[in-house]
Amino acid sequence: MSPPSPSSERQIQPTAKPASPTPESAAPFPPEPASLTPPAASSLSLLASSPSPSPTSPHPDPDRAALHRRLPESKLTITVVDLNGNPTQPPKIATRECIGILHKSFKEVPDEEKELAWERLKDKFDYPPEAVDPPLDLTGKYPQITAEVWTEFLTLKKSSEFINISNEHKRLQARNVHPHRLGTGGYIGKADTWAEEDEAARRSGAPVPFADLEEERARNWARARAKQNPDGTVMFPNEADADVYRQMQYFVVSDQSSQSEIESVKREDDILTRALGNPEHGGRTRGIGSTVPWNIGMPKYLAQYKKWKISRAEKEARLKEELRFQLSQELTKEFNARLTHEVTKIRQELHSSQAGTTVVIHAGPQVYVSPTGLPSSCASTGMDAQDRVVPSAVDHINEDTAPCVLQVRVTAKFSSDADEGLVFKPSKTIRVHALEVEDVPPNLPPIKTIIWASSSPSMMYQKKDTKGRMCWRESRKKGLRVGFLDPSLINETTLKSNLDSTIEYIGMSLWAHQDKEAIFLAHNQQRHWILICICPKWNMVYYFNSAILSIYTWVPITEALDRAWEPYVTKGGKHDAKRTGHTHKLDFPIAQQTGLMCGFHVCHHMSNLS
DNA sequence: GAACTCGCCGTCTCAGTGAC
């Protein structure tokens, strides 16, 4: 600790000691090439003194010459320090041999390596006590501090009591894993800047940062910790902050979907509070300002400012919510019973009307799966001949086909038909191909091998499901030259556990759909859905990834497509013969996903492209 | 006396600033 001094340097009484060579003098570090720029020297740990400039130094500039001096073999004594307490006599040298040469800057040097370097330097130099804690010069920047006060201050700061308190606060501070990036202005100081950025984004049509968070303080909190990329997108350098943001997105969606008519009056129900997981600090409002009390920072909960005043209102609200939940449970139970009864009745009628055909549909989880595990719904071509305006994929299938049904599990105990069609490579076993439309408990018999991500909405869920299926049917009936790959046969799981069959399936599907303008694959990896669009005649594969954050790689599916492509071309499949191989376009430039809506974006892209 | 608010403490981080 060295207070400022107006003098440029201070003379230290020499305390000469005989040189005492140490084992470190024969340092194991290799000599550094003279042409390399040394790492930035920003502290005493890199700068030290030597008795005199080397007479053989090639540099007329003493500072530059210093950079080429080696760590002294004998112990030296500091006699003069500058106003910052750094030694100036003997002249400084750079002990680069203490730090590895591979670091681009001193900031990158690990603390352990710095500590080792400092220990080595301390063995080589003597620092008189006054150089470490020099006396205060009163005529400097802080004339109001007397020497006596300064000495007492140092004593206080070095006391065991203060050190204990300091360590305790360090421990507390370590619990804060969400450091902000606000600077000296805080949230209040950033308000105008963020408002201007929002306005500029709206004018330019660019996505407004964190527009999916309507709550001001939740949005501010996220914004204070995000970093803007050169392309205008935002990212969280701290993964813990990203987790909180995702949690808030989830709360926004779940709160909306709960369709609660009674808005909570509990301050603890705020999405930022819930996402952070720790209680609010009295007298301040996170995301608004550390000096802004709750009654101002959270006006939504103003009625709870003096909590005892609304205790009755809160009790009533809680009671209403409880009654509403119980009523909802009873209605749901009654509705499910009636629905099951009606569905069973309809299916029995359907079953009797289809008696004698080759297809038998089972209600409930009892579902047959294609025994080959190979092509399914993508190869199904059930449209009527008069509807066909372009050649169909089935034209490329020279083998026998058989009817099949694409079945979708709607709830845990109820499956429904999504579509009917034909499948090639028939067997005597009845084929029913299936998709899940919602998260499936792990103990249910699987319709197919696909496992939906728990944090990601299913690709074909409710309205999205309708859209996706309409897209599929429409493209087939109108001949929009779009083919599909079955996501239940190509996914993260099959690429790991059944790679050869998956590649074989891709190859067969490429062949079957080679006349198409595009072949769609809704692909799931790392709990995230993207649309992969294969254009055989252009040798191109486009990856429509809606995620704003670039945290995904698509190596497994990319490699599988590569392996399937070569035999497809060898076999004579349609492609651009002028180009070798095919290209993966991974840099989808219009990533606009907010929340957990990747499934929606996949369907949206399908709809637009088809 | 219980429930709650507010201010203090020290640490941490980083935007802003000025020197080079």
Place this chain on the structure above:
DNA sequence: GTCACTGAGACGGCGAGTTC
């Protein structure tokens, strides 16, 4: 442009003060 320094706010826990 880089670097070091400065200063301000955010933050967690605690305890004094306030309100009911």
